[in-house]
Amino acid sequence: MSEKMNESLSALMDGEADELELRRTLNELSENDELRSRWERYHLISAVLKKEPQIDQVRIKTGIWAALDLEEESQSEDILISASKIQASGVRSWSGNIGKLAVAATVAIAVVLGVDTGTDSGLDSGQPAQLVAESSIVESALSTVPESISEEGVNSETAGLLVASSEAVAGNDELQQASVEFMSKHPTLEDMQRANAYQLHHAQSTAINKHPSMVPFVKMASFENK
C-alpha cells in the first residue's frame, strides 16, 4: 500500500481529509482490499477505544457517498437559503411567550436568545437557526466516523449547510414511503422557514412552561427525597 494512501486513510480517520481526498480514498477503498481491511481495523480499534458498538463498514461508506452526493444536489438550495435575507414584514409585538427567565437565566432562555440571526458569521446570512436536514442513515453512518469529517470533510464549508433528506438515502424509512404522495424530496425555503418558526415557538413555549430549565431539576430533587 502506498504511503500516500496510508496518509489519506489516517487523515480520513482523523477527520482531516478534504472532500477531494475523501472521495479519492473512498474510491481506493472500494478497489483495494488491503486498504479496506486496514480501514476496517482502524475503525474497529477506534470503536473499541471509544467503546462504541461495532459498525457496519458498508453502511458507513454508502452513507458518506450519499452525503457527498446529496450535498451536490442541494447546493443550489443551499445558496438560495443562505443568500436569502428574510426581511421583517411589518412589525408586531413579539407575542410569543419568553417566560420564566427567572428561574433560570439559563438554558431555555439562551435557546431563545441564541437563535442566531447571522450577524456573527458572514456566511450564515439568512438562516436564524442552522438547519441540517439529514436522513437517518446518513446521520448514523456519519456519526460513526470521526466527527470532524462530517463537519469539515463531508459537509460543505458554508455555515448555512443544508443537506436535504432523501428517500433514496433513507429508502427503508417507512415514514417517508408513506408520505411520498404529499411530501416532496427536498425541503423548500418555505419548509425551512416553517421549521425555524416552530423551533423558536417550541423554545419559547418551553421557557414559559419551564420544562428544560432549572425547575425540573428541582422538581426531580423533591421526588428523590420522598
Added chain:
Amino acid sequence: MISIVRVISLILVSASLPSAAVAEELFEDKTPSQWLWQMNEAFTQKNYDGIFSYYNGTDLSTLRVVHAVVNGVQRERLVHLNGVRREIIRKGDEVSCILQPGDELLTLENSLPSGPFARAFTRNFDDLSGHYRLTFHGVGRVAGRDAIRLAINAPDRNRFGHRLWLDTATGFLLRSEMIDEHGTRLEIFQFSSIQLDVSIDADQFEPSAPHGSIVSHLRLESDTASVKSSGTEPIPWHAGWMPRGFKMSAWDLRQTPNASKSISTLMYSDGLAAFSVFIEDMPTQGAGNVVSRNGATIVVTVSVKGPKKAQLVTVVGEIPTDTAKRIARSVAYDTSR
C-alpha cells in the same frame, strides 16, 4: 451496601487524588438532590453578575446576566453580547423583550399565528425519578471556581442526559451539558466569569438598547395557574406513541388572522425533556421532508392522514432523531370526538 462500597472506593481514590478528598466531604455533606435544591436557591435568590456562553451544537452565543432580589422582587437582565442587540429585562413576572427592527425573531414570530399558550394539564413530575438517575460525577473547575459535578442519566435511548457543574461554595450552576447516548455533547451552557453576592445598582437593570428598539411586554405564568380554564375545546389530535414518562403539558389551537389556517399545538414533557407537536393542513403546494437537528433540538416534518385531508405534522424537541420520527408518525386524529 452500595454506599459502603462507594465510601471505601472514595477513600482509596482520595489517597492519590487531593480533589477526590474534597469530593468525599461533599458527598457526605449533601445528597445530589440537595445540591439541586441549592442550585435553584442560588439562581433565584442570589445577586450575581456574570457572562455565560451557550453552544447549541452549531452556534456559540454569549450573554451577560445580572440578577438581584430587590425588596423581595426578582430583577434580571439578559444581554446578548454578540451579533444583533437583544435584551430581556424582568421585574417579577413582568418581562420586556427589547429587539431591533429587522431581527429574525420578529419575522419568525410573524410567520405563525399568535396566541397565548394555554396550559391544560398540571405538570406531573411524579415519574421523573423513575426514568432519570441522579448521581455524583466527580469534581471540576469552571470560571475559576471549584465545582461539584452531577450526572443526570437517561436509562433509555429516547431522551438525553445532562451533566451539571455546581459551585462548591454556593451550589450556583456554573456549567451544564446535554449529552446523547454516546456521551457526545449536544449543548453546553457555561459561565466564563461570575460575581456572586455582589451589590448591584438599580441602573444595571435599565436597557442599553438604542432608540428605535422594539419593546414587547410579556407576563410570566405563575406556578399556581397551572390549569387554565379557557373555553377552548381540547385538540382532537394526539401522539399515539411517545416514550414512557411523557405527558401532555400544554395544548393550543390557533388561527391566522383571516382564519385561513389553523395550527394545533400539543406539548409533552417528562419533566426534563419536552417536545412540541404542530399539526396543520397540508399546504396546497405541498411540503418537503425536513429532518433537521440543531444541537439538542430536532425538527421532523411528516405527513399523516387527517379526517378530511392530509395533515402536515411537525415535531420539535430536545429528543433523539429516531424518537422524534416515531412520535411524528404516530400522530393521529382522535376519532372518538
